[in-house]
């Protein structure tokens with residue numbers, strides 16, 4: 001019995017090793033699993049795009065950096081407003097699935113903020129869903145308590161994956177509803193004098 005591994009056919013050993021190796025990226029550093037994206041059809045609506053190097057782009061970049069760096073917080077939710085000039089403000093938020101670790105949440109938000117720009121280039125607004133998280137940004141304020149109604153579609157998608165701890169998700173949504181009424185975290189992106197970020201991730 002002790003010699004059993006030596007008796008295993010080479011091919012079986014090989015397949016076994018491949019399976020073990022393929023588990024590694026699932027455990028850490030795997031790309032999030034894309035589900036859905038919603039953004040304007042920029043062919044039809046040229047006003048729904050922003051210009052290269054515009055203040056909106058600056059604010060959006062800043063927004064993504066704040067969301068990415070805030071995505072390790074344990075609530076799995078954060079919203080932020082970048083910019084002060086009303087015509088250039090970028091609003092954004094992310095929501096991570098309730099049963100994933102802060103590290104996986106951050107991987108997902110970092111990935112999403114790049115992926116959304118590739119999938120919907122120059123769009124003023126977009127929402128992207130993965131198995132692990134969703135990310136949304138817009139030039140228009142989305143009151144978190146209201147916007148969680150459409151966001152629940154993301155929740156339902158996650159539930160279809162059968163991996164969600166639904167009670168944890170609702171717990172998170174409940175917390176967020178309350179936080180949303182307190183208002184948005186806000187910071188400038190250097191477009192005006194007061195550029196000090198006021199990001200204060202809460203535990």
Ligand SMILES: *[C@@H]1O[C@H](CO)[C@@H](O)[C@H](O)[C@H]1NC(C)=O
Nearest residue numbers: 039040041042043044045119
């Ligand atoms: C955008 O609209 C154009 C014109 O109607 C259409 O041909 C194209 O398929 C649309 N693109 C998407 C991504 O829906």
Ligand SMILES: *[C@@H]1O[C@H](CO)[C@@H](O)[C@H](O)[C@H]1NC(C)=O
Nearest residue numbers: 047048049086087124139140
């Ligand atoms: C947001 O962008 C849309 C589409 O370009 C535009 O019609 C709208 O006025 C903008 N809203 C704000 C508050 O800037």
Ligand SMILES: *[C@@H]1O[C@H](CO)[C@@H](O)[C@H](O)[C@H]1NC(C)=O
Nearest residue numbers: 159160161162163164165166
């Ligand atoms: C999904 O969850 C249900 C209920 O807990 C369970 O019976 C089923 O086996 C799960 N399906 C998968 C694919 O995990």
Ligand SMILES: *[C@@H]1O[C@H](CO)[C@@H](O)[C@H](O)[C@H]1NC(C)=O
Nearest residue numbers: 098099165166167168169171
């Ligand atoms: C789901 O989350 C709730 C609240 O965080 C927790 O009490 C419960 O044990 C979790 N259930 C599972 C199956 O992980």
